[in-house]
Structures are given as structure tokens and as C-alpha cells.
Amino acid sequence: MSVLRPLDKQPGLNTATILLVGTEDALLQQLADAMLKEDCASELKIHLARSLPLPSDVNRPRIDLIMFVVNLHSKYSLQNVEESLRHVDATFFLGKVGFLAMGAGQESHCSIHRNTVTKLANTYRSPLFFCDLEREGFRATVAQRLVRMLQICAGHVPGVSALNLLSLLRSSENPAPEDL
Amino acid sequence: MDSYESTHQHIASSRLKDYFIGATPLQKRLESVRKQTSFVPTPPRRKIPQCSQLQEDNDPQKVAFLLHKQWTLYSLTPLYKFSYTNLKEYASLLSAFIAAEKQKGLAVEVGEDFNIKVTFSTLLGMKGTQRDPEAFLVQILSKSQLPSENREHKVLWTGWFCCIFGDSLLETVSEDFTCVPLFLANGAETNTAIVGTWFQKTFDCYFSPLAINAFNLSWMAAMWTACKMDQYMAATEFLWSVPCSPQSLDISYAIHPEDAKALWDSVHKTPGEVTQEEVDLFMDCLYSHFHRHFKIHLSATRLVRVSTSVASAHTDGKIKVSLNKSSYVIFPYCYIVFKMYGICIFHIEEAQWNANLRQ
Numbered sequence: 001m002s003v004l005r006p007l008d009k010q011p012g013l014n015t016a017t018i019l020l021v022g023t024e025d026a027l028l029q030q031l032a033d034a035m036l037k038e039d040c041a042s043e044l045k046i047h048l049a050r051s052l053p054l055p056s057d058v059n060r061p062r063i064d065l066i067m068f069v070v071n072l073h074s075k076y077s078l079q080n081v082e083e084s085l086r087h088v089d090a091t092f093f094l095g096k097v098g099f100l101a102m103g104a105g106q107e108s109h110c111s112i113h114r115n116t117v118t119k120l121a122n123t124y125r126s127p128l129f130f131c132d133l134e135r136e137g138f139r140a141t142v143a144q145r146l147v148r149m150l151q152i153c154a155g156h157v158p159g160v161s162a163l164n165l166l167s168l169l170r171s172s173e174n175p176a177p178e179d180l
Numbered sequence: 181m182d183s184y185e186s187t188h189q190h191i192a193s194s195r196l197k198d199y200f201i202g203a204t205p206l207q208k209r210l211e212s213v214r215k216q217t218s219f220v221p222t223p224p225r226r227k228i229p230q231c232s233q234l235q236e237d238n239d240p241q242k243v244a245f246l247l248h249k250q251w252t253l254y255s256l257t258p259l260y261k262f263s264y265t266n267l268k269e270y271a272s273l274l275s276a277f278i279a280a281e282k283q284k285g286l287a288v289e290v291g292e293d294f295n296i297k298v299t300f301s302t303l304l305g306m307k308g309t310q311r312d313p314e315a316f317l318v319q320i321l322s323k324s325q326l327p328s329e330n331r332e333h334k335v336l337w338t339g340w341f342c343c344i345f346g347d348s349l350l351e352t353v354s355e356d357f358t359c360v361p362l363f364l365a366n367g368a369e370t371n372t373a374i375v376g377t378w379f380q381k382t383f384d385c386y387f388s389p390l391a392i393n394a395f396n397l398s399w400m401a402a403m404w405t406a407c408k409m410d411q412y413m414a415a416t417e418f419l420w421s422v423p424c425s426p427q428s429l430d431i432s433y434a435i436h437p438e439d440a441k442a443l444w445d446s447v448h449k450t451p452g453e454v455t456q457e458e459v460d461l462f463m464d465c466l467y468s469h470f471h472r473h474f475k476i477h478l479s480a481t482r483l484v485r486v487s488t489s490v491a492s493a494h495t496d497g498k499i500k501v502s503l504n505k506s507s508y509v510i511f512p513y514c515y516i517v518f519k520m521y522g523i524c525i526f527h528i529e530e531a532q533w534n535a536n537l538r539q
Contacts, residue, residue, distance in 0.1 A: 023480070073394075073423070075467075076480035108391030108495060109482060111398075 002053045005089040006096050009062040016154035017045040017061045018146065021052060021084050022069030023077045027102070027133040034136075034143035042156045044147065052084035064154040065096050065162075067146065069133075070117055072103040072110045078117070085124065095162030096153050099128040100142070127169045242303055242317070246501065249338070251364035252372070253390040253497040256341065258357035259383035264314060267300035270382075274298045277378045278320065278371075297321045297333060306342050311350055313358050315342035320371055337367030339375060363387060364499075390497045394483040397493060402459045404488040405437075405444045412437040412489045413502065418466070419485035420478055431481065433470060437489055 004019075018035075020028050025048070032046040045061055054060070066088065071077040081099075088097065101117045103109065114130075121128035129145070132138040153162040275298040299319045306315035317340045321333035341360040343349070353359045365372040376387045392400075405416060415434040422429040447461045448454070467478045484495045491501045 073482055074480045075463075076477045079479060108393050111394035111479075111482060113395050 003087055003089050004063065004092065006092050012061050014043050015045060015061060016042040016150045016156060017047065017063050018150045019047045019049060019063045019066045020069060021049050021066060023050055023080050024069060024071050028069060031133055031139060031143060034139045035147050038144055038147045040147050042151055042154060051080050052087040065150045066092060067098045067100055069100045069102060072101055072112045075111050078112050093124055093126055095166035097124065097126045099126060101128060101130050102133045104130045105132045248502065249366045250498055250500045251366050253499060254363040254387045255390045256361055256363045257386045258353050258359045259385050260357055262358040262383050271298045271300045274378050278374055281374050295323050297323050303340060307344055309345060312343045312346055313360055315340060318375065337371040339363060339365040392493055392495055392497060397483050397486050397495060398463045399459055400493050401486040402444065402462050403454060404490040405440045406448065407490050409489055414489050416440040417487045418483060420481040421484045422481045
């Protein structure tokens with residue numbers, strides 16, 4: 001299983017699974033903890049990975065949402081995400097992939113320009129959120145948002161689908177990639 | 181003929197638009213923010229500026245004076261009611277202010293004789309385009325007590341203000357303001373603080389320290405490496421900071437300047453301009469070379485300092501031009517300075533853009 005596909009497994013009963021991909025292990029762990037603290041009717045499963053592809057000999061549940069985490073202070077984290085993206089099936093990008101860019105608050109530490117990640121997210125037609133994972137309050141906000149997105153992507157929110165959400169997230173500020 | 185007509189029409193309609201919306205500075209500002217939001221604001225490429233006209237204008241002695249000094253960078257909001265004709269008056273006011281600050285509580289009189297002297301002078305030619313306001317220099321000199329040594333003034337502190345290729349900033353500033361967004365200081369920080377306070381009080385402006393992030397440092401590294409010199413004085417050196425707690429670790433990486441130049445030449449394709457891709461590729465080559473030997477991903481660390489034979493820059497906003505006078509003769513100083521300050525000005529514009537987004 002070198003390429004991740006969204007619908008190659010049966011969903012677990014009332015289970016929503018998210019995969020967080022990024023090189024910042026400690027911060028991803030903290031984000032996962034913050035997500036588990038959120039009040040949520042579905043059973044949350046959070047998988048962390050430094051990079052894709054995932055090892056194929058492990059039995060894991062169906063993944064409903066993949067979030068790629070880029071640290072703007074480290075070019076390596078961007079290169080890692082770019083490499084990992086190649087191991088994701090195209091159908092995932094119909095609303096089940098998102099990007100988190102962390103560290104934009106400390107502008108003087110940035111090695112990657114904001115527009116580079118914006119372009120990346122636009123290329124993959126996926127939403128991008130800027131966040132600060134080092135501050136607890138901000139982390140909780142991101143966690144809340146991710147949990148909500150995950151529930152939608154897992155189909156636990158009646159009337160809204162992942163694709164539906166994706167088209168809603170495209171505001172006038174994020175022009176369609178054709179316009180760039 | 182067709183094309184002529186269409187351009188003509190376009191000008192007319194844009195004038196009409198200006199008339200109807202009443203292009204006030206605020207609206208122009210909004211317009212430029214909109215422009216920047218709809219288009220990606222990073223320049224994917226930067227032109228290498230031509231400065232033949234500027235070389236003629238500038239005063240070699242004054243320019244030489246700016247070499248070999250470490251400057252701390254500040255960004256500055258436009259000065260209100262600043263006039264180039266009043267420089268003498270400003271000098272006496274500022275020296276009185278400094279004297280008053282130094283002897284807190286005691287009254288001083290403007291024009292009185294203090295043991296310091298302040299001078300204001302313009303730096304002709306230190307600008308990018310004709311529209312840019314003239315750069316000016318402020319110096320604090322110590323006056324010797326002995327009359328015989330009166331002519332020898334020791335420079336205590338130097339600062340200068342400039343605007344280089346500030347077009348997009350200028351178009352949003354109204355008439356009463358002078359836009360010199362970059363301030364460079366050399367000397368004791370207490371003096372910088374006093375001068376800063378005086379400027380803030382007198383011209384209703386605001387100073388803030390200007391940090392250079394790793395993204396812009398790699399631009400500077402690439403552009404300085406690209407400068408061809410007859411004789412290289414120092415190695416091209418990079419300093420990376422490894423983000424690990426509790427103690428931070430620094431990695432220094434020095435390359436022979438000719439090797440760095442050869443690498444740049446192999447990466448650089450388009451004459452007359454430098455593109456983002458070229459800069460990225462140049463840095464990636466250095467990273468992969470280092471990884472091959474030491475198995476360390478430098479791309480996961482933060483670039484904090486770049487120094488070359490031409491100039492050096494530190495992320496905390498300190499820069500220094502290390503050309504000496506002889507190489508200055510063959511190599512136009514402003515050429516390098518423009519590259520450096522152009523980036524800084526761009527940085528300030530971008531910071532403003534960020535601030536606008538937040539509002």
C-alpha cells in the first residue's frame with residue numbers, strides 16, 4: 001500500500017481517523033492531545049507520521065482526513081511535505097486533505113515565504129490554515145477546527161460532505177488556482 | 181494605429197476613475213493593498229538595478245565613510261513636515277535635546293555651546309530612482325575642550341536615513357510627509373535611542389528594529405556571491421542556528437568565494453535579473469553538499485548570518501559592507517548597497533502589507 005486511498009477500507013462504527021504528517025514530532029503530539037480533549041460525539045483516532053508512504057504491514061483504520069503540517073521556519077519540513085504528497089491518491093484531494101502552516105507569527109525566523117505555502121495549497125486545491133502550535137490557546141483553537149473538519153470528512157455531520165466543505169472554504173481571498 | 185487608440189482610451193478612463201473616486205492617499209493606499217492582495221506580493225524575480233546615473237551623483241568621500249561600519253537597521257514611518265532646507269536648524273535643536281537628555285533636570289538653551297556637536301547633511305545619489313527622496317546623514321561629534329584641537333572632531337555616533345526604490349511606498353504618502361523608510365545607525369545604543377526619541381517627537385514618526393529573516397538572507401547571499409571581484413578578501417561564510425533546547429547550537433559553513441561564484445554561475449540563467457528559483461537552487465546545492473558529508477539537514481535549521489567579501493548581514497538586523505577603498509574604485513558601491521537596501525525596503529513594504537491584512 002504505497003499510495004494512500006480514501007475509500008479502500010470500510011469505515012469503523014462511529015470512528016473518525018485523522019493523519020497528521022509533519023517533521024515536528026513534539027508539536028504534533030501536543031496538537032493530538034489537544035484534539036482528544038475536544039468534546040466530540042465520534043470516536044477520534046489520531047495517527048502521526050513524519051512522512052509518507054506509511055509502512056504497509058500495519059493494520060490501520062480508514063483515514064478520513066490528512067493534514068500536512070509545514071513549519072515555516074524549516075525548509076526541510078516543506079520538502080518533506082512535498083515528497084509525502086506524491087504518495088496520496090488524487091481522490092483524497094476532493095476535500096480530505098488540508099495544510100497547516102505554523103510559525104508565521106515569528107516573521108524574523110521564517111525561512112519559507114508565506115506565498116510558497118499558499119501556492120502549494122492552491123496547487124493541490126486544498127485549504128490552508130496558518131497557526132501557532134506553540135501557544136496553548138492557539139493550539140486549542142486549531143484542534144477544535146480540525147476536529148470539526150474531521151467529523152465532516154468522516155461523514156458524521158448530516159448534510160455536509162468533505163467536497164461540500166472544500167467549496168465553502170474557497171473564499172474570494174483564496175482565488176481559484178486557475179486565476180493565479 | 182489601433183494600439184495607439186486603445187492606450188489613449190485607457191489613460192483617459194483611468195483619469196476619469198481617479199476623478200470620480202477622488203484618489204486621496206488613503207484610497208490610494210487601499211488600492212495598492214488590494215493590488216497586492218490580488219497578486220502574489222513576492223517578486224519571483226528581482227532586477228539587478230542599473231545605477232550609472234547615481235554613480236555620477238554620489239560623493240565618493242561620503243560613500244567611503246559608510247564602508248566598513250556595522251549598521252543596525254530600523255524601519256521608519258514617514259516623517260511629518262520634514263524639510264531639507266532646515267537641516268541646520270535641526271542640527272542645533274537635536275544637539276540641545278541631546279545635551280538636555282544627558283544632564284537630566286538641568287535647563288539648556290538652544291544654540292548654547294555644548295561639548296558635542298550635531299551635523300545634518302545630505303548624501304547625494306544614495307537613491308534608486310529620481311522620485312526617491314535624498315538620503316541624509318546625522319552625526320554626533322565630540323568637541324574637544326582644548327582650543328588647539330578644535331578642528332579634530334571625534335565621531336561618536338552616525339546614523340543615516342534613505343529610501344531606495346521606494347516607489348510603492350511613495351505613491352501612498354501625502355505631500356506633508358517625507359518617506360525615508362530605512363534608518364541605519366552606528367554607535368552607542370543610548371545615542372540611537374535619544375536621536376530616535378527626538379525624531380519621533382519632532383516628525384511624528386516611529387522607529388522599529390528591522391530583522392532580516394532567513395528567506396531574505398538567502399537572497400542577499402545569492403546576490404553578493406554573484407558580484408564578480410578581482411580579489412576576494414574573505415571566505416563566503418554562512419551561519420546556521422540549530423533549534424534545540426536548552427542550548428542552541430550553531431553551524432558555520434565557509435566556502436572559498438570562487439567556488440561559491442562558480443556554483444552561482446552554474447545556477448544562474450537569466451542575465452540582468454535573479455529569480456526565486458535560482459536562489460532556492462543555490463541554497464539547496466549547499467544543503468545537499470553538507471548533507472552528503474555530515475548527514476545533517478541544514479534545511480531544517482535557521483540561517484542567521486551571511487558574510488561574503490562584499491558585505492555581511494545578520495538576522496537581528498545588522499549589516500556591514502566590507503569592500504575596501506581600492507575595490508570600491510573598480511566596483512560601484514551603490515550597486516551592492518542597492519541590492520541590500522532594496523531587499524530591506526521590500527521587507528518593510530511587506531511588513532506593512534502584513535499589518536494591513538491584520539487590520
